[in-house]
Amino acid sequence: MIRCINEEKETLYASNCEESLTRKLSKEKKLYCPNCMINVIFKKGKVMSAHFAHRDSDCVVNHSEPETNSHIKGKEILYDWIKEKYPTAFVEYEYPISETGQIADVYVKHTEGEMKDIRWAFEFQHSPLSSADWETRHNLYESAGIQDFWILDKARFMKFSTAQGITDARLRKDLESTIFSKVGVCYFLDLESKVMTIDFKFITSWDTKIVKGIERKTEYTYHHPIQHSFHIDGVRMRMNDEFKHGVLVFDKVEEQMEPTLSSILSSLRHKLEEKLEQQLQDQAKKKKTYAETNYESQDADIIWDFMKRNKEHIKDDVRNLSETNFFKKYSNYIDTAISNNKELDLLEKSDDLVQKSLRGFISFTDVNKMTFLNKQSDKSLEEYLKLEYKDKIALIEYVYNTHRKVLDKLASSNQRHIKSKLETINSWLITYEKNPTAIDYAIRYRRCENIEEIDKYVEQIREEIIDYDPFVDFDLW
Ligand SMILES: [Zn+2]
Known part of the structure; x- marks a missing residue:
């Protein structure tokens, strides 16, 4: 890790702390992991960049990969880049996310302007990571409302086909493909040149070879355009106002990225719709349970029918109102619907000419609809129908x-x-x-x-x- 704290709870950064003093503190066991508060030591060698490490065991809070030079370097490049682009934002290394128990390699919280309160987590990935583990971590960030950016070490993850006579065809492994399909883009960083590669569009080509008289077709995946890398200083965050969602872009390819950007937006919209629908279902279930505990079972059925038939009218209230407030607001409608159902039962059993006629003008589905209930107002069902259909009667x-x-x-x-x-x-x-x-x-x-x-x-x-x-x-x- 790149940061630790001293006895005064001050943060020390491995890359820019005074070396001899830090070594002294380390020897005296006065440096601590900011996550688990256990003693850490300062390490700096000929090969390894300066960093802190737990003395005996791994961190009990941060189960992330063992520190590597590449990982340290990647975090530092991203940290510096964000600090430069967003000087007023809160930016921190290895920051604990209280909601999810995660530690973000570089955490960003915007503090002012239109970006205020937007939170980002940048993860620099050097060690192998399974798609399943990535998805778990990605979903956790999402659940906390933090947008996560996974920057893969180019040297480790960006691979090309080694087939003879084939150049620029990509070898995409599980992790890159999963990130690409879930997020819409995939980022790579070259630690030496600080060049960022943004995957946003692939095309497939087929190569046909005759092997022993048999035609063999092989599929190759190319990025289009082939040139899609740029120095990180020229990379910027393009924000979408509707979702406060950011995508890294650079001028040279931004125009070609437009179709990708709009498909990212439509998938965000789709996701939001799904989320709202799920919320609605959950809230509707709560209202149903409330009805079942507070009303006769027959009446509870009528209430559920009322809710289903008037979904479009009442869905915002189903979603937003508490059970008590919902039933308070709709009590008039619900009471009328319940009494309508009872009246309709009686009309059905009646032998009276007029009452029997009325039954023909109305169905059980109609009497729970708000459009009908509004027209009916405070009249009884029979009164209303008699008036409405007096010519027919x-x-x-x-x-x-x-x-x-x-x-x-x-x-x-x-x-x-x-x-x-x-x-x-x-x-x-x-x-x-x-x-x-x-x-x-x-x-x-x-x-x-x-x-x-x-x-x-x-x-x-x-x-x-x-x-x-x-x-x-x-x-x-
Ligand atoms: Zn620790």
Whole structure:
């Protein structure tokens, strides 16, 4: 590691602390790991850069890779680069992330302006790392709202095909491919030249060779353009306002990176949508549980149905309001929906002409919808329906009172016969009641527009069904 603390809790940086004094403190065991507070020693040799190390064992807090020259160098380059670009930001080596228990190689917290409170973690990766471990660490940073930048040691990770006659084709191993597909870009740093390479677009080519008379096709992956490296001083962070998401770019390739940048944005949008939907589901479940504990089970079912049918209207409140506040805000709607369901049950069982007619104008799904509940306002369901459909009810009452004999005849005849006959007149005049009454036949006329239309149908029924002479068919024998 690059930093430690002394007895006064002051930070010492291996690269720029006074060497003889630090060696003295080290000998006196007065240097500590800032993470686990255990004694550390100062090390500086001909090969290794100056750094601090735990005396006997590994750090109990920071289980990161054993320190290497490359790792130290990579961290230093990134640290200096960020310090230079963002002089007002808080930048620190090997910084513990309290939310996740991680230690970021270089941690950045912006302190002012539009960037205020944005947090970054830069990880310089020199040692091997599995994709699974990378993903775990990446997801942890993400869960803490910290954007992580993984800068791979170019000497270790950027590989090219060694096939004969093939130049510039890349050999992409698991880690680089995983980072590239998850993040949209992959960064490499050359420690010697301080040149950064940004992977953002690959193309595939096929090479065909004839081996022993058989055609062999081999796939090669190239970066396009081939030139996509630049000195780190020319690399800058391009920030997106919507997500406060940063991507490293440099002028020479920025234009060619545009399609990549927009696909990164759309995947961020997609991710956000998924996150919001998940939040919504979780919150909806909580409201459902609340309903189940505070209402009769039948009513709780109605509430759940109310929530599902009005999802678009209420989703923000489902997501943001506490259970108590949600039920307080929607209590009027919920109470009306519950009583609507009960009224509808009664209407269904009723033998009264008007009440039975009303049932035909409304379904159980309608009475829980907010659009309906708004129109219904503070009226009872029956009051509301009677008012809303008074013209239709008048028509039903008309057919029932005026053509009662015809309706009675239909009800008392063989229903299979009546059904098939009515089919030829108009199928919506058919009732599907098992033992229909004149009322059941009367309410079918709710679709008629006026008395004339009703009379026309009744006349047709009289002619084709009631006064129909069955003996006409006798010659069929
Ligand atoms: Zn430690």
